[in-house]
Amino acid sequence: MGIFGNPEEKKKNPKADFSNVQSGSSSTAPSPAASATAATYVVKQGDSLSLIAKEKYGNANKWPKIYEANKDLIKDPNLIYPGQTLKIPTL
């Protein structure tokens, strides 16, 4: 076994793939007033700003709205990372 582990063992135990995990949430608590708190979206693997804009606004071309609202988090609009929580402003 070298420093990179046993290749045979890796073949037997390949890394689990969680890319198709479905998730959701519901609550008995009301949501804050829409005007008081902007909606948020947690970036998943394979997401882009235009994909998120299409999902949230129904129009991929609205991605600059999300970029503008998250300039403190996003340095390059082509680079967003899984796990980032983005603010989704109302149009």
Next chain:
Amino acid sequence: MFRHSRWLFAAILILALPTLASCTKKTESETMTPATAVAVTGIDTGRSIGSDYRVTEKMDTFTPKDVIYATVITSGASPSAILKATWTFQDGQVVDTTERTIAPTGETATEFHIAKPDGFPVGKYTLDVYLDGNKVQTKTIEVKAS
């Protein structure tokens, strides 16, 4: 004349400092109050939930094709609190992260669920629950072959 003015300025500054400090302290505690008002009092996991979003039968062991529900119970009130559930597999991979902003007015139940159509890998999973960015509770569950 200038020397007297300097002494007068220094005296005013010394007298004013404690007042300024107490003002700052008060503002800090006022802004922290809403965040501490809500607390996570429990997490239950199970295969199904009722209309009240509470787990109907609590369990910690699941089969690969189960929908895994976790109900987070909170107490307290806040105009806005962010609950986040992060599920992590035993090898450290993050399975899912879901966030929900709530405005509780008393005890509430918030459910988070995950499912994997082709089945979850067998092993141990950790559920970390965060309230306003702070990890508040952790629970371990296990997926066993059916």
